[in-house]
Amino acid sequence: MKNIIYNKSKFIILEGLDGSGKTHACQLIKKILEKYKIPHIVIREPGGTPLAEKIRNLIKNFYTYEIINQKTILLLVYASRMQLIQNIIAPALKNNIWVISDRYELSSFAYQGGGFKIKKELIIFLKKIIVKSYLPDLTIYLDIIPKYALHRMIKRGKLDTIENNNINFFQRTRNTYLHLISKNKNSLTINANLKIDIVHQDIKNKLKKWLRTCKIYGTRG
Numbered sequence: 001m002k003n004i005i006y007n008k009s010k011f012i013i014l015e016g017l018d019g020s021g022k023t024h025a026c027q028l029i030k031k032i033l034e035k036y037k038i039p040h041i042v043i044r045e046p047g048g049t050p051l052a053e054k055i056r057n058l059i060k061n062f063y064t065y066e067i068i069n070q071k072t073i074l075l076l077v078y079a080s081r082m083q084l085i086q087n088i089i090a091p092a093l094k095n096n097i098w099v100i101s102d103r104y105e106l107s108s109f110a111y112q113g114g115g116f117k118i119k120k121e122l123i124i125f126l127k128k129i130i131v132k133s134y135l136p137d138l139t140i141y142l143d144i145i146p147k148y149a150l151h152r153m154i155k156r157g158k159l160d161t162i163e164n165n166n167i168n169f170f171q172r173t174r175n176t177y178l179h180l181i182s183k184n185k186n187s188l189t190i191n192a193n194l195k196i197d198i199v200h201q202d203i204k205n206k207l208k209k210w211l212r213t214c215k216i217y218g219t220r221g
């Protein structure tokens with residue numbers, strides 16, 4: 001019997017509002033790749049390196065009376081991304097290791113661009129100098145209506161700095177996601193409003209179908 005071999009490492013991103021179930025979905029994808037014996041790592045954004053994790057903590061848990069300029073947050077997000085690309089993503093992909101990331105730059109367009117209304121030209125500028133060619137092969141977008149997302153966030157406990165925004169913020173963020181995903185042919189949309197087992201089955205089916213499109217057959221070694 002022939003083994004399945006993959007000719008190039010892939011970069012897969014999970015995206016969606018807080019409370020959409022991305023983190024569990026990442027674990028599900030990890031299990032599927034393990035089953036296919038595909039070498040991989042799972043990372044998250046912001047974060048994923050010691051410095052980037054410190055930036056994550058600043059972004060998510062910074063309670064102060066100081067007025068925060070959201071462009072400062074955008075720059076912090078890209079500083080974290082720079083560290084992650086340089087130290088983790090680039091070496092992994094170069095060594096044929098697949099990368100699964102819980103969020104990537106679509107989050108910046110959706111949250112900073114849509115939610116916080118930062119002009120997209122600034123985000124595109126940062127993308128050009130920092131992300132360069134490290135673009136995802138596949139983005140799996142978990143779509144959830146803000147009302148359900150907020151309900152799940154509240155159930156999880158204390159809201160962080162970003163989760164603490166109002167429903168209109170999450171509506172703008174979701175609208176931006178939907179707009180960008182509709183133009184992205186390397187993406188899959190999952191209805192994340194449904195029960196977790198239905199959502200996971202949908203991810204499994206769609207991911208396996210996508211995997212069939214990127215594999216080649218042959219004998220390993």
Ligand code: TMP
Nearest residue numbers: 018045046077103104107108111162163
């Ligand atoms: P999470 O890992 O629990 O989803 O939290 C990450 C938070 O950071 C989430 O609220 C979205 C936010 N975020 C941005 O605002 N912009 C970004 O570019 C990224 C990657 C995350």
